[in-house]
Amino acid sequence: MRSKLWKWKYERLSEIVIENLSHRAIDAEYLDDSSRVVETLKRIIDKGSTVAVGGSLTLQQTGVIDFLRKYDCSFLDRYSTSDKQKLSEIFKSAFTADYFLASVNALTVKGEIVQLDGFGTRVAPMIFGPEKVVLIVGMNKIVADMDSALKRIKTIAPMNARRLKLHTPCVSTGVCMDCNSTERICESYVVIADSNARRNRYTVILVGEDLGL
Numbered sequence: 001m002r003s004k005l006w007k008w009k010y011e012r013l014s015e016i017v018i019e020n021l022s023h024r025a026i027d028a029e030y031l032d033d034s035s036r037v038v039e040t041l042k043r044i045i046d047k048g049s050t051v052a053v054g055g056s057l058t059l060q061q062t063g064v065i066d067f068l069r070k071y072d073c074s075f076l077d078r079y080s081t082s083d084k085q086k087l088s089e090i091f092k093s094a095f096t097a098d099y100f101l102a103s104v105n106a107l108t109v110k111g112e113i114v115q116l117d118g119f120g121t122r123v124a125p126m127i128f129g130p131e132k133v134v135l136i137v138g139m140n141k142i143v144a145d146m147d148s149a150l151k152r153i154k155t156i157a158p159m160n161a162r163r164l165k166l167h168t169p170c171v172s173t174g175v176c177m178d179c180n181s182t183e184r185i186c187e188s189y190v191v192i193a194d195s196n197a198r199r200n201r202y203t204v205i206l207v208g209e210d211l212g213l
């Protein structure tokens with residue numbers, strides 16, 4: 001739980017980030033509390049639509065996965081199976097979903113959305129596919145610039161590798177060893193810089209808490 005001063009900082013910072021995202025044709029809003037994420041999604045996601053998600057601790061922490069399982073939508077639930085064939089079908093179906101929900105690895109104050117992915121099942125539909133992409137972002141993921149974003153990503157990646165029970169060198173050392181493991185989670189670096197060609201496709205929901213890793 002952050003102190004009132006952090007809440008104050010997050011609110012002020014969110015105003016700058018939202019303004020900068022708007023110049024990139026990316027919608028954004030700020031919630032001071034993660035308990036409001038689900039009610040916000042009810043407003044954004046049309047009933048009867050198809051919804052896919054990227055792998056995300058934030059979506060789990062904020063109750064979004066549980067919400068989608070009960071909501072009046074066709075949820076392509078990547079967490080419902082560990083069967084590789086079924087998972088592959090879910091990942092491919094995500095491209096034709098109406099909505100894609102995920103979080104980000106870092107978001108610069110200037111509004112650049114910075115992602116790191118292993119096989120691309122999260123970043124690929126984020127770039128191409130669903131008409132609407134909704135990103136839920138704890139304010140702990142806001143960074144000053146691209147250098148800070150890359151530094152953050154490399155600091156966090158070993159913890160994600162451990163969380164996912166992978167067999168990468170960083171799980172032993174706690175720091176990135178720039179490996180060439182077959183389980184490497186750092187294969188694709190993607191920056192979403194702008195959405196003017198598809199205005200308002202993205203909605204960023206900033207949350208005044210520390211979420212995810």
Ligand code: SF4
Pocket residue numbers: 154157158161168169170171175176177178179180181183184185186
């Ligand atoms: S490159 Fe390899 S060692 Fe470095 S964080 Fe990624 S998975 Fe871990």
